[in-house]
Structures are given as structure tokens and as C-alpha cells.
Amino acid sequence: MSSALRIVNGKIYDPANNIDGEVRDICIQDGKIVESVPGDTPKIDAHGMVVMPGGVDIHSHIAGPKTNLARKFQPEDHRYDPHPGTEFTRSGAGGIVPSTFATGYRFATLGYTTVMEAAVPPLSARHVLEELEDTAILDKGYYVLMGNNSFLHRMLEKGRMEEFRNAVAWWLNASKAYTIKLVCPGGDEQWKGDKNATINQIDEKIHSFDITPRQVIKALIDTANDLGLPHPAHIHCNNLGHSGNYTTTLDTMRAAEGRKAHITHIQFNSYGGEPGKNPTSKAKEISDFINENPNISADVGQVMFGKSVSMTADAPLAWMLRHVKERKWINCDTECESGCGIIPFEYQQNVYTHTLQWAIGLELFLMAKDPWRMVLSTDHPNGGSFLNYPRLIRLLMDRDFRKQEAAAVNQKALLSTSLLDLDREYSLQEIAIVTRAAPARLLGLKHKGHLGVGADADITIYDEHENREEMFKTARYVLKDGHLFIKNHEFCADPVGRIYQVAPDYDKKIEDEIRPFFDEYYSVQFDNYPVFDTHVETEIVPTYPVQ
Amino acid sequence: MDSSVAAEPNIRVVKNATCTFCGCVCDDMELTVDLDQKRITKAKNACVLGKAWFAEHSVDESRPVAMIEGKEVSLDEAIDEAAKILVNARFPVIYGMSNSTSEAQRETVKMADLLSANVDSTSSVCHGPTGMGLQGVGEPTTTLGEVKNRADMIVYWGCNPSDCHPRLSTHYAVNPKGMYIPNGRKDRTVINVDVRSTTTTNIADVFVQVKPGSDFELLWGLRILVRGGKLNPAFEEQTGVPIDVIENLASRLMSCNYGILFFGMGLTMTRGRHYNASALHMLATDLNEHTHFVVKPARGHGNVTGADTVMSWQTGYPFGINFNRGYPRHEPGEFTTTDIMCRGEADAACIIASDPMANFAKPAIDHMKKIPMISFDPKPTPTSQAARVAFTTACYGINTPGTVYRMDDIPIPLRPAFESPFPSDLDILKPLVKRIRELKRAQY
Numbered sequence: 001m002s003s004a005l006r007i008v009n010g011k012i013y014d015p016a017n018n019i020d021g022e023v024r025d026i027c028i029q030d031g032k033i034v035e036s037v038p039g040d041t042p043k044i045d046a047h048g049m050v051v052m053p054g055g056v057d058i059h060s061h062i063a064g065p066k067t068n069l070a071r072k073f074q075p076e077d078h079r080y081d082p083h084p085g086t087e088f089t090r091s092g093a094g095g096i097v098p099s100t101f102a103t104g105y106r107f108a109t110l111g112y113t114t115v116m117e118a119a120v121p122p123l124s125a126r127h128v129l130e131e132l133e134d135t136a137i138l139d140k141g142y143y144v145l146m147g148n149n150s151f152l153h154r155m156l157e158k159g160r161m162e163e164f165r166n167a168v169a170w171w172l173n174a175s176k177a178y179t180i181k182l183v184c185p186g187g188d189e190q191w192k193g194d195k196n197a198t199i200n201q202i203d204e205k206i207h208s209f210d211i212t213p214r215q216v217i218k219a220l221i222d223t224a225n226d227l228g229l230p231h232p233a234h235i236h237c238n239n240l241g242h243s244g245n246y247t248t249t250l251d252t253m254r255a256a257e258g259r260k261a262h263i264t265h266i267q268f269n270s271y272g273g274e275p276g277k278n279p280t281s282k283a284k285e286i287s288d289f290i291n292e293n294p295n296i297s298a299d300v301g302q303v304m305f306g307k308s309v310s311m312t313a314d315a316p317l318a319w320m321l322r323h324v325k326e327r328k329w330i331n332c333d334t335e336c337e338s339g340c341g342i343i344p345f346e347y348q349q350n351v352y353t354h355t356l357q358w359a360i361g362l363e364l365f366l367m368a369k370d371p372w373r374m375v376l377s378t379d380h381p382n383g384g385s386f387l388n389y390p391r392l393i394r395l396l397m398d399r400d401f402r403k404q405e406a407a408a409v410n411q412k413a414l415l416s417t418s419l420l421d422l423d424r425e426y427s428l429q430e431i432a433i434v435t436r437a438a439p440a441r442l443l444g445l446k447h448k449g450h451l452g453v454g455a456d457a458d459i460t461i462y463d464e465h466e467n468r469e470e471m472f473k474t475a476r477y478v479l480k481d482g483h484l485f486i487k488n489h490e491f492c493a494d495p496v497g498r499i500y501q502v503a504p505d506y507d508k509k510i511e512d513e514i515r516p517f518f519d520e521y522y523s524v525q526f527d528n529y530p531v532f533d534t535h536v537e538t539e540i541v542p543t544y545p546v547q
Numbered sequence: 548m549d550s551s552v553a554a555e556p557n558i559r560v561v562k563n564a565t566c567t568f569c570g571c572v573c574d575d576m577e578l579t580v581d582l583d584q585k586r587i588t589k590a591k592n593a594c595v596l597g598k599a600w601f602a603e604h605s606v607d608e609s610r611p612v613a614m615i616e617g618k619e620v621s622l623d624e625a626i627d628e629a630a631k632i633l634v635n636a637r638f639p640v641i642y643g644m645s646n647s648t649s650e651a652q653r654e655t656v657k658m659a660d661l662l663s664a665n666v667d668s669t670s671s672v673c674h675g676p677t678g679m680g681l682q683g684v685g686e687p688t689t690t691l692g693e694v695k696n697r698a699d700m701i702v703y704w705g706c707n708p709s710d711c712h713p714r715l716s717t718h719y720a721v722n723p724k725g726m727y728i729p730n731g732r733k734d735r736t737v738i739n740v741d742v743r744s745t746t747t748t749n750i751a752d753v754f755v756q757v758k759p760g761s762d763f764e765l766l767w768g769l770r771i772l773v774r775g776g777k778l779n780p781a782f783e784e785q786t787g788v789p790i791d792v793i794e795n796l797a798s799r800l801m802s803c804n805y806g807i808l809f810f811g812m813g814l815t816m817t818r819g820r821h822y823n824a825s826a827l828h829m830l831a832t833d834l835n836e837h838t839h840f841v842v843k844p845a846r847g848h849g850n851v852t853g854a855d856t857v858m859s860w861q862t863g864y865p866f867g868i869n870f871n872r873g874y875p876r877h878e879p880g881e882f883t884t885t886d887i888m889c890r891g892e893a894d895a896a897c898i899i900a901s902d903p904m905a906n907f908a909k910p911a912i913d914h915m916k917k918i919p920m921i922s923f924d925p926k927p928t929p930t931s932q933a934a935r936v937a938f939t940t941a942c943y944g945i946n947t948p949g950t951v952y953r954m955d956d957i958p959i960p961l962r963p964a965f966e967s968p969f970p971s972d973l974d975i976l977k978p979l980v981k982r983i984r985e986l987k988r989a990q991y
Contacts, residue, residue, distance in 0.1 A: 065956055068860050073681050075877050078863040082874035091660050091874040093863025099875075100860045123690065126950055126958035130649060131860050150726070192697060193727065195804065195838045208727070319835070328685035329832060332956075333841065335692025336726075342685070521726050523692035523719055527563045528574045528960050535950070535960070 004029045004037045005482060010046025010461060013432040014053065016441065016450035020429045026051060028457040031481035035453050044477055044484070046461050052432050053449050054113030054458030054478065058439040059234070059264050059299050060380040061311055062103050063131035064120040064142065069330050070311045070342045070381070071097040077307070077344075088485075088494045090136065096307050096344075096381045104136030104497070108486060110389055111460030111475035113497075114440070114448055117142035118234070118264065118379075119183055119313050121338040123524070125175035129536045132499050137480060139448075139458075141500035141541075143234050144175045145313055147182030147216055148189055150336040151517050153209045156219055167514060168223045169506035174530035176501040176538055178443075180224050183236040183313035185216040188339035191315045198316035200239050200275075202251050213238050217255045225259045227504040228544035230444025232260040232297075241317050243273035246282035250289055253296050262442060265301020265379035267361040279356055281417040283363035291369045297442050299377035302361035302392055303354065304384030305409075308345045311382065315339030336521055347384065355410035357383075359417040365396055365434075366422040372441065376434040389435070390472035396426040397468045431468075444541065445500070457482035501538045504545065557583045564962045566593055567646070567944035568600040570846030570954035571691075571712050571719070576601075580964045587945070587964055594713035604925065604942045606967050614937045622938075626975065629897070629921045629936045630982035634990070636895035636919075638871070639664040642884040643901030643923075645848035648949025648961065651972035652850070652857040655899055658980050660861075661987070663870045665893070668854035669847075669901050670866040671883035676815040677844045678855060678865045679879060680824030687831050689807065689841040690955045696725035697839075700803035702738045704827065705762060705813020706845045709746040715809070715845060716750060727804075736799065740765070741813060755796060758787035760818040765793065766826035772797035773833045801837040808842045815844075846954035848901075849944070853952035888914045897921040899972060900940070904929035923972050938975050941967035949973070 007026040012019050027037040061067050071078075074095065081094030083102035092102030107115055115138050120128040122144050132140050146152060146168060155164040168180065186206035190197045194207045202213040217235065224233040237252045239245040249269040253261065263269070270286045271279035290296050310321050315331055318341020322329045330342035347354040361383070368374035376393075380386040395402050406414055414420070426434075440449020447456040459479045465471035478486040485493040511526075518526035564576040578601065579589035586605035590598050613625030620628075633639045641659050644652050645668055659666035670678060680686070694701070701720050708715040716722060724731040739751035742759045757765050765786040768778050772794060783790050800806055808831055814823040827842060834840035846852050855865040862868050864877030880886055884903065887893050888911035896915060900923055904912055915933065922934035931937040941947050946967035950958050 063860070068856060069956075071863055072678070072855070072859040072865050073685060075682050075864055078875075078877075082872075082876075084873045085660060090657070090861075091870065092861065093875055095863070097863075099863045123957060126960070127856070127952070127956070130653070130950065130958070134653065134861060192693065192805070192839060196835055328683065329687070330681075330685045331687035331835070331841070333689040333693045335690045335696060520724075521692065521696055523690065523695060524957065524959065525563045525574050528565070532960055534948070 003482065004041045005044065005484070006037050006041045007044045007046050007051060007459065007461065010049050010051035011464070012051045012451065013428050014451040015429050015433045015437045017452045026451055026459065028479070028482045031457055031483070033451055033453055033455045033457050044461070048464055049476060050428065050462045050464050052111070052460050052462070053436045053451055053455070054460050054480070055111050056436045056439040056443065056445070056449050057107070057112055057115040057377065057386065058375055058442060059118045059377045060115050060386055061118055061382070062115055063100060063117050063135055064128035065124040066119070066311050066313070066332070066340045066342060067097060068131065069332065070309050071099065073328065073330060073342070074344060086491055088491050096309050096385055100131050100134040101136045104138050105491065107386060108137040108478055109474055110386070110472065111462065111478055112138070113458035113478070113480050114139040114445065116140065116178065116443065119143060119145055119181050121145045121334040122171055122175035122177070123334055123337055125177070125531050126535060129176060129499060129531060133536060137485065137495060137497055139497040139500065141178030143179050143181035144171065144177035145183060145338045146171065146180045146220060147185035148187065148338050150521065151514060153206065153211060153216070156211050156215055157209055161219065163510055163513060164219055165223050165226060166506040166510035168220070169227055169504040170510050170514060173503050173506070176531050176536065178500055178502055178541070179229050179231040180220050180233045182217060182220055182233060184238050184240065184317070186213040187238060188313070188315055191339050192333050196316065196319060200242070202238050202248060202255070214251070214255050217252055221256050221259055221261045226546045228546060229502055229504065230541050230543065231442060232262050234262045234264055236264055236314060237269045240268045240314055241320065242275055243271050243277055243279040244275050245269050245271050246285055249286060253289060253293065256295055258295050260295050263296060263298040265377060265383065266298040267301045267303065267357060267364055267383070270360050270364065278352055281356060281360045281363060283360045283367060284418070287364060287367035290373060294373070297373040299375045300361050300364050301377055301379035301383050303347050303357040304378055304388040304392060305347045305349050305354070305358065306384060308347055308384050309342060309381045310345045311342045313338050313340050315341040317341060318343050321345065335523060349409045352410050352413045355413035356417065358409065359414055359419045362395060362402070362419055363417055363422065366424045371430050371433045372438040374434070375438045375442065390469045393431055393472050394467065394469040397431065399423055399425050499536060499538045500541050502543055503540045504543045557581060559965070561962055561964050564964060565944055565951065565959050566597040566600060567849030567951055567961070568596050569712050569849060570852060571714050572849055572951055572953040572959045573597065573714050573718060574959050578964045582965055585965050596713060601945065604945045608968055610939045612939050612969055616935060622970065625936050625938060626979050626982055629979055630986055632895050632919045632921060632935065633662055633664070633897060634983055634986045638893050639895045639897065640884055640887055640893040641666045641897045641899065642903060643669060643899040644854040645669040645851035646900040646943060647850060647972045648943050648947065648951060649850065649853040649857050649958070650949045651899070651976055652854055653861065654973055654976040654980060656858055656861045658976060658983065660870055661980060661983055663873060665869045665882055665884070665887060666858065667868065667882065667884045668858065668866050669851055670855055671879065672885055672906070673812065673847055673851065674815055674844045675866055675879060675883065676821035677824040679821035680828050683821070684825045684828050685832065686828045687835060687841045688843055688955070690957055691719040691953070694720045694807050695723045695728070697727050697805040698807045699728065699734055700736050700800065700806035702740065702806065702808045703747050703751070704740040704808055704810040706809055706811025707745040707747045708809065708845055709750060711811070712845050720807070720809070721750065736803070738796070738799070755788055755792060761786045762814055762817065763819040763823050763826050766823065766830050768793050769797050769800070770826070770830050770833055773801060773830065773837070800834055800840070803838055806834065806838065806840040809845050810842065811845050843955060850951040852954055852956060853950070856952050856956060885911045893918060895919050898930050898934070899923045902928040902930045904933050923975065925969070939969045940975065941969045941971045943971070947971040
């Protein structure tokens with residue numbers, strides 16, 4: 001493969017550089033986009049095609065202990081969706097939680113080249129990193145769970161904020177993670193320590209600690225900002241999935257007090273109604289707040305009808321879902337750090353709540369004034385597989401299709417929302433924003449999500465098609481770091497992606513405090529806990545600490 | 548991170564080393580190593596099994612690195628021969644992996660994919676039925692540190708950790724003090740259920756003796772009680788356990804704060820097998836309506852959990868996998884190695900870090916004698932002696948770095964004590980995979 005390439009005649013959608021469908025050339029040299037290449041450079045003729053930066057997924061569950069348990073316990077789901085290998089690629093299993101290599105190939109087929117794994121306890125850092133190494137093609141990183149960390153709870157209890165910040169930085173380094181993840185802060189402590197109880201409001205006391213979720217949320221948002229992480233604290237709010245939870249979501253966003261925070265799969269936290277009763281849509285209230293508060297970003301967590309798996313560090317939520325239908329259920333407690341629950345699920349059009357969730361997600365997309373801060377996700381596989389993205393794109397781009405789909409859903413739920421009144425249709429440029437440019441910018445990945453000079457040459461070329469679902473289902477060409485690996489819809493190479501981490505500075509003295517905590521309460525040795533530098537090759541994304 | 552200090556010129560002390568003997572994978576070993584003699588002279592913190600493991604794995608430099616038909620050959624010759632055997636086979640079987648690093652396991656599955664071979668770990672003759680239980684009904688579980696910190700109820704069912712996983716009780720589950728268990732052993736109740744008393748019974752507060760082969764019925768009886776039902780007196784006759792004892796057991800389980808059921812092959816390799824594992828998982832699930840309850844299979848080999856984990860992430864399935872259609876299929880009974888061998892289907896085998904010739908059923912062993920085998924092992928074994936190509940390997944954890952997965956899926960790093968003159972499994976697998984690829988390309 002030559003290191004230089006020119007893409008000609010394609011319509012370019014590069015929102016970060018304000019290029020909206022212009023026909024122009026893209027030049028590539030040594031894996032980067034450059035100003036020009038010599039005239040005899042090999043060409044890809046993209047006539048009649050759409051050229052976009054490679055897709056960037058800000059929130060998916062693709063690797064690590066929880067994903068692997070979900071994979072392991074659903075042979076019935078892999079069986080009907082085998083993923084054969086080719087001369088260039090490994091084989092694997094598909095279904096709602098594909099095997100690692102298949103996950104990479106399938107994302108790449110959609111034109112995605114960067115995907116972030118959304119939640120892993122630091123104790124399993126080596127596990128997720130090994131799986132990410134085996135996830136084909138993609139650049140990736142992962143968010144490390146910190147919202148139920150006993151050591152951090154103790155620091156917070158004592159008001160030792162300096163030590164809190166140093167400990168967070170130590171944990172990010174030790175686990176080679178990309179940012180801080182909060183899942184239902186305080187909730188797992190209740191679950192593990194108080195016979196499966198849960199926490200609902202962010203001002204309730206956390207079991208056996210003299211602090212509240214609000215304090216944990218505030219402290220971790222501040223710390224992510226102070227450490228200057230490329231992506232802020234990534235928050236799965238308390239009370240997820242429960243009727244009336246939109247007030248918790250608003251409270252959580254207010255706790256940021258103007259500082260940057262990312263609320264993930266916010267659809268699941270936009271419900272009105274009374275606890276225990278049918279939810280209603282509060283998409284407008286949530287949208288209004290985000291529209292007015294530029295420090296907040298979110299991804300939607302769209303629900304798509306069909307198979308899903310609820311897999312979450314929010315263990316009480318999975319237990320609640322198990323009571324909806326008594327199916328097989330996994331729970332996994334992680335010492336001092338987290339909980340986890342997994343349950344197979346299916347979203348059905350005729351079910352009131354499922355339709356409502358579907359409609360709320362679309363409302364959130366269509367009400368967002370700033371698509372740079374409301375980006376596309378299905379919280380794969382929680383809201384549905386990432387393979388639903390093309391269909392979701394069509395729902396956003398094609399009003400008639402949306403209405404046609406809406407005719408088949410639970411009408412009581414549908415009519416309680418404003419979905420049918422929303423006439424907006426996303427443009428290709430806006431799709432390029434919510435699927436690549438904005439996630440890359442929110443992640444602080446400066447070389448991703450755009451096609452300007454100096455960007456990584458991660459490029460996707462789609463045949464233009466009126467049916468946007470067909471168009472986005474399989475890219476005709478995909479390049480990773482300038483390396484063409486999908487050509488005319490077929491894999492022709494199997495490039496290896498990178499793993500991103502952050503490595504913020506911290507005062508090493510904090511290790512003297514963490515070490516005795518490990519000796520008492522962990523089951524592994526303090527010295528064996530940090531991932532060795534020899535274990536995995538990573539690329540460090542710089543942090544810009546606030547002085 | 549440097550954990551080694553030279554005490555004397557030829558003595559090295561390795562702190563925070565990991566014992567890879569059993570599924571406990573204790574990572575607090577302090578090893579004293581005689582570098583001249585290439586052996587570990589002292590293993591502080593190790594249990595009796597760990598001490599033996601470290602003491603026995605000295606290096607015998609007189610052994611050849613590789614043999615074909617019992618004759619010494621170079622590593623390259625052996626790799627070439629092994630590649631030819633596997634590429635020319637119609638139904639090659641790759642088996643073992645439980646005493647190898649996850650890095651080597653990943654390469655092994657890659658090799659199986661490339662060869663369209665069958666791949667399987669020792670789980671299929673061990674806790675495979677537990678994996679099937681997981682697939683059927685799920686599993687509430689935990690890491691071992693949470694047992695230490697929270698569990699006030701420990702049940703050992705059909706397992707004997709005092710003999711087989713000595714530090715499970717002393718280091719993780721029974722004796723240690725934890726965050727919410729300030730007094731250690733005094734704050735915990737230990738119940739042992741088994742068909743006979745064992746050394747584990749000696750550390751239990753309660754012993755329940757169940758009739759051999761009726762664990763399923765006892766588990767089901769407990770489920771009935773936990774779900775609010777009443778027991779038919781027939782349960783007493785069936786299980787050999789008086790009704791009031793079963794009722795007392797159920798009420799104890801329901802009234803704890805955080806309970807755990809450890810179990811072993813007394814459930815998975817006796818009548819009922821995966822039904823037993825499923826029943827146990829379901830009992831724990833039911834108990835979660837009353838309190839917090841989890842289960843944990845007491846896994847045997849040091850990295851058998853890694854084998855399950857790696858195969859799951861690369862193929863979607865934990866064991867018993869066949870690639871002969873160009874993609875992985877999973878079918879316990881059909882693609883589990885002992886069954887394949889008993890039916891005489893395989894025409895070549897590659898055995899990595901295990902010894903099936905010593906523990907498979909006789910018809911399986913008889914068939915394996917007839918087919919060309921390749922073996923990877925640090926020591927001579929019945930399998931290596933029957934193999935056409937036998938590699939002598941470095942011992943994982945003692946001589947090679949890497950990662951192993953503890954019985955609770957927690958990845959633990961290895962800190963090798965001394966260098967071996969022999970290659971690691973991974974050192975052989977990488978050129979072997981390369982050679983297989985070359986031969987396959989030449990075929991087309």
C-alpha cells in the first residue's frame with residue numbers, strides 16, 4: 001500500500017472545517033491529510049459519493065469484563081449470526097454482543113474508525129485493554145468507573161479534595177483509561193451493602209458513607225476539569241430508567257455549576273411521571289436546559305426496536321429489569337469499585353414504555369439546537385446494537401419515513417410526546433456532526449472527526465443513496481490512517497488501531513495513602529494493580545490542567 | 548514498580564510474585580530465587596500447594612527444547628513438523644491452555660481460526676457445566692475482595708478448598724478481616740455441603756451431608772423454601788437431609804447480609820452436571836429477593852478462567868468451539884475434546900499446557916495414541932511422551948511474564964522469578980502460526 005493517495009470528485013462533508021457538500025480533492029500522505037500530493041499519486045474516484053471523516057462513537061460497550069460476560073452468556077444469539085473470516089480478517093460471532101474482532105469489522109463496515117468503551121472498573125483494566133487490542137481496525141479507549149470508589153468516597157467524606165484529585169489522577173494512570181466515568185454514583189454501595197437497596201435522589205446519604213451522590217458528582221466533574229482531561233466526566237445519572245427521573249438529571253447537570261460535563265444516554269434520564277407508574281416525556285425540559293447551558297454535552301442513547309442487552313454498572317437497574325420479565329440475569333460486584341448487572345432485553349413497538357423511550361430519543365435529537373452537544377449513540381447494546389445506526393440516521397433525515405415508522409408503534413405513548421409535531425430533518429452535514437465531528441471534538445481528539453490538513457486520514461466514502469439507511473449501512477471505501485482497508489465494500493486489509501489513554505500528573509505522595517487501603521480492602525497487591533507499561537501499547541492524549 | 552532486590556550476588560528476591568498453580572492466583576508471593584541453580588528456594592506466603600509448585604519447577608537443562616518421535620531436534624525443525632501435521636489434518640484439535648498466559652491463549656485461538664480447527668480448554672472436563680449454567684440462567688457473582696469485605700455467609704458446596712484451594716479460606720473468604728467484617732472469622736458463618744466430610748468440614752460451623760447424586764434435589768428444595776413454598780417430605784428421603792435441617796439452612800441463607808456459594812466439581816462432574824450448576828445459580832438469584840447473594844465456582848488451574856475469557860471475547864463462546872465452517876460454533880458434547888476423541892474423529896491434536904493422556908477417558912486416550920500429537924509442556928508427561936512433536940517450554944509465572952485471570956475474572960500480572968533456557972508457549976506459537984500461514988498460502 002502506497003503511503004500517498006488522492007480522493008477525487010467526492011462530495012465532502014467536513015463540518016469542523018465548514019465544508020458542506022463541496023466537490024474537492026482530499027490528499028493523503030503517511031497516514032495524515034495533507035495540502036497536496038504529487039500528480040501521479042494513486043487516486044480513488046469518489047464521483048457520486050459522499051466523503052466524510054471516519055465515524056467516532058463516544059459511548060458503546062464493546063470490551064471488558066461486563067461486555068464479555070454478556071457475550072459469554074448468549075450463545076443462542078451468536079448462533080444465528082456467524083461472522084466468517086476472510087483472507088484478511090479473523091472470524092467471530094455476531095449478534096447483539098459480537099466477538100471482539102467482529103465488533104471492529106462491523107463498526108468499520110458502517111464507516112466508523114474510533115469507538116470508546118464506556119464503563120470498566122479499574123480492577124479490570126488489563127482485561128479491557130487486552131480485549132481492545134483484539135478489537136479489529138478501530139482506534140479506541142475506555143472510561144474508568146469512579147462513582148462508587150470506596151477510597152474516593154473516604155477522601156470526600158473527610159473533605160480532602162487535594163488528595164481526592166491526586167487519587168483520581170493516580171487511578172487514571174494506573175488503569176490507562178481515557179476519562180472518568182460515573183454510573184449511578186453511590187448506588188452500588190447501597191446495592192452491595194444494604195441487601196440490594198438502591199439510591200434514588202442525589203441528595204440521599206450513600207450507605208455507610210457520610211456523603212451524597214451530589215458531592216461525588218460535583219467532585220468528579222471538578223476534578224476532570226481541573227486535571228484538564230480531553231473529555232470531561234462522563235455521567236450515567238442516578239435514577240436511570242425510572243419514571244420522574246428528569247429532575248435528577250436536571251439536578252445532576254446543575255451540580256456541574258457551569259463546568260464541563262457529559263451526560264450519557266440522556267434519553268434514559270428524560271422521564272416524567274410518578275415512580276412505579278408509566279413514564280411521560282420530559283425531552284423538552286431536558287433539551288431546553290442543554291440548549292441554554294453550553295457547558296453540558298450529551299449523547300442520546302436512542303432506543304431501537306428489537307434485541308438489546310441491558311449491561312450496566314448500575315446493578316440495581318438490571319435487577320429492576322429482571323422483574324419486568326424473569327430472564328437470565330448476571331450480577332457482578334467489584335470490590336471497592338463497582339457493581340454490574342446484565343440482562344437480555346427486547347424493545348417492542350407495541351409496549352407503551354418502549355415506544356415512549358424511542359420517541360423521547362428522537363425528540364431529543366430533533367429539539368437539540370446545537371448538534372455539536374447532542375450526539376448520536378444507542379448506548380450499544382443497551383438501546384440496541386450499533387448496527388441500528390443507519391436506520392436511526394434515516395429516522396433523523398427522512399420525515400416521511402419517521403411518520404411511517406410511527407404508525408406502527410404504541411399510539412398512546414406516541415401521542416403523549418411531541419414527536420409527530422417535529423418536522424425537522426437532519427441534513428448530511430448535521431449527520432456528519434453528530435456521528436463524527438462532534439464526538440471527536442467532545443472527546444478532545446484533535447486529529448479525528450475532520451478532514452483538515454494534519455488530521456488522521458480516517459476517511460469513509462459512501463455511495464450517495466436516497467434511502468439513507470442503505471447509504472450508511474455499508475461504506476464503499478474506508479481508510480484508517482491513510483490505509484485503504486475496505487475497497488468496494490470488501491475488506492482488503494486488517495490494520496491495527498491504537499488505544500488512547502490519559503496520564504495526568506499527580507503528587508506521588510498519594511500512593512502512600514492508597515497502599516494501606518489496598519492492603520486492607522483489596523484482594524490484589526497494590527504493586528500489581530497498575531497496568532504495567534510493558535503490558536499494552538497506548539498513545540497518551542495530553543491533558544491541560546487548570547493552574 | 549521494580550520488585551526485585553539482590554540480596555546476594557546469586558540470590559534474587561521477587562516480591563508480589565504470582566502463584567499460578569490454582570485458580571486463587573495469589574499475587575502476594577515473596578520468592579527467594581537461587582539464580583545459579585535456577586530454582587526457587589523459598590516461597591513466602593505460599594500455601595502447601597504453592598510451595599510445592601515453586602519448588603518443583605526448577606529447570607532441567609539436560610532436556611531438549613524439542614523432540615520429534617522422541618529424538619532431539621532444533622526448535623525450527625519441530626515448528627515446521629508441527630505446522631505440517633496441523634495443516635495436513637482434516638480435523639485438528641487444539642486443547643488445553645489452562646496453564647498458559649492469556650497472551651498465549653489469544654495466539655492459540657488465532658491458530659485455531661487459521662486452521663479451521665477445533666479448540667477447547669480443560670474447562671470441558673471441569674467447570675464447563677458451570678459455563679452452561681451461566682448460559683442458561685445467568686449468574687450473580689463477585690470478585691474475591693468483596694467476599695473479604697462483606698460476606699458474612701460462606702457456603703462451600705461440593706468442593707474442598709482446604710485441600711484444593713488452601714488460601715481461598717485463609718486469604719480471601721473466611722479468615723481475613725474486611726471493610727464490613729471487622730472481626731474476620733468471628734463475623735462469618737461457614738457452611739459446608741458435601742457427600743462426605745472433608746478437611747473443609749473442619750473449618751465449617753455447619754455441615755450438611757447430602758446423599759451422593761442428589762445435590763440437585765437439595766438445591767431445588769432450598770429454592771422452594773426461599774420462594775416461600777413448603778417441602779414435600781419426600782425430599783428428606785431423596786437427599787438424606789432432614790426437612791428441618793433444610794429449612795434451617797434456607798432460613799440462614801435468607802437472613803445473612805451478604806452470602807456466597809462457592810462450589811466445585813462435586814456439583815459439575817456428578818449426576819446432574821450443568822443442571823446442578825444452574826440450580827445453584829438460580830438459588831442464589833432467588834436469594835437476592837431477600838438479601839445479597841452471589842456464587843463463585845472454585846476454579847482449578849491457574850489460568851483456566853483466562854481460557855474461558857479469551858475464547859469468549861475472540862469467538863463468543865467459552866469452550867468446545869469448532870471453526871471448520873470458517874466461523875466459530877459451540878456445542879458441548881460435540882466439540883468438547885474428550886467426546887471428539889472418544890468418537891475417534893480427530894486426526895491430529897495440539898495439546899498446550901495440559902495432560903489429557905493422564906486424565907481423559909480410556910477410549911479417548913486410545914484414540915489419541917493413534918494420531919499425531921504436538922505437546923507443549925515444561926515437564927515430561929504422558930501426553931508429551933505420546934506426542935510426535937514435543938516442545939519443552941518455560942513455566943508460566945515462574946519463567947515467563949504475562950497475564951492470568953483469577954477465578955473471579957480479575958487479570959493478574961506475572962513477575963517471572965528467573966529465566967528459563969526454554970521458550971514460552973507464546974514464543975513457540977508465534978512462529979508456528981506464521982509457518983502455518985505460509986503453508987496454507989502455498990496450498991492455494
